[in-house]
Amino acid sequence: MFQNQVAIVTGAGRGIGAAAAKLFARHGASVIVNDLDAAPCEAVVVEIRAAGGVATAVPGSVTDPDFPDHLMKTAVDTYGKLNILVNNAGFTWDGMLHKMSDEQWQAVLDIHATAPFRMIRAAAPYMREAAKAEKEAGGPVEPRCIVNVSSTSGLHGNIGQINYAAGKMGVVGLTKTVAKEWGAFGIRCNAVAFGFIETRMTQAKEKGETIVVGSQEVAIGIPNQMRQMAPMVIPLGRPGTPEEAAGGIVLLASPFAAYITGHTLEVTGGSGI
């Protein structure tokens, strides 16, 4: 389905991004696998290659202002072009509004809104300008699209996630704007809003795992009690798997979505309906 197409997936060392990178590769795309953590990023590439797919690891932080240009250039130097960009990298740093620090607010806005903006801006020469040139030449135009990852926390708000909700709703506005600005060049831009998907991000907080954000060590996961209660409000009665989540991303990038743009697809097992 994606033969002769090149896809970049950020935050693809684990979870939803890793599942999406593998799914794109299984369906023929050459995939640039990015993650902050180099080891899992390389491991996903090894797995894709072992299954007969084509992939290259480009570790690095999407919040580093110089990184988006480096990532785009590496993709195009390696595979010659760029068809699909998936802005998936992310983390949460939860807290109640009245206790939230500026650093906590900004870090989450940086990863979920500023990084996708910079990534799309860095992709402009290889997506917008390339499509414009093809259109003006009157020849065939490559399929090109962007999929941004949002969340039900963005669409509906969520207690303890004022920063994440703002970032994930921000990316919906960004998605619609790109759809309007780049639609004339045949470039589609959609978002996928996930509900509860079983990944490191939603594992039990009680496990005690942390990530480092700036100068802070931030706890990973959600409290066990919330994990146990969450399926009660999901019509399908269970969290989704990373592979089911990846299905939403790949669907929107596929030819089956050729006339869908500016849309936010809820992949939630029905929660929030």
Ligand SMILES: NC(=O)c1ccc[n+]([C@@H]2O[C@H](COP(=O)([O-])OP(=O)(O)OC[C@H]3O[C@@H](n4cnc5c(N)ncnc54)[C@H](O)[C@@H]3O)[C@@H](O)[C@H]2O)c1
């Ligand atoms: N799991 C859920 O229930 C859920 C729900 C809604 C939205 N989401 C979103 O889905 C996306 C993927 O999350 P996941 O659940 O797979 O979590 P995850 O923690 O399993 O994977 C996220 C990946 O992003 C990487 N990452 C973090 N900061 C980065 C940076 N600065 N640069 C590059 N990579 C970075 C991490 O190293 C990690 O491998 C995120 O945007 C998240 O907000 C997840």
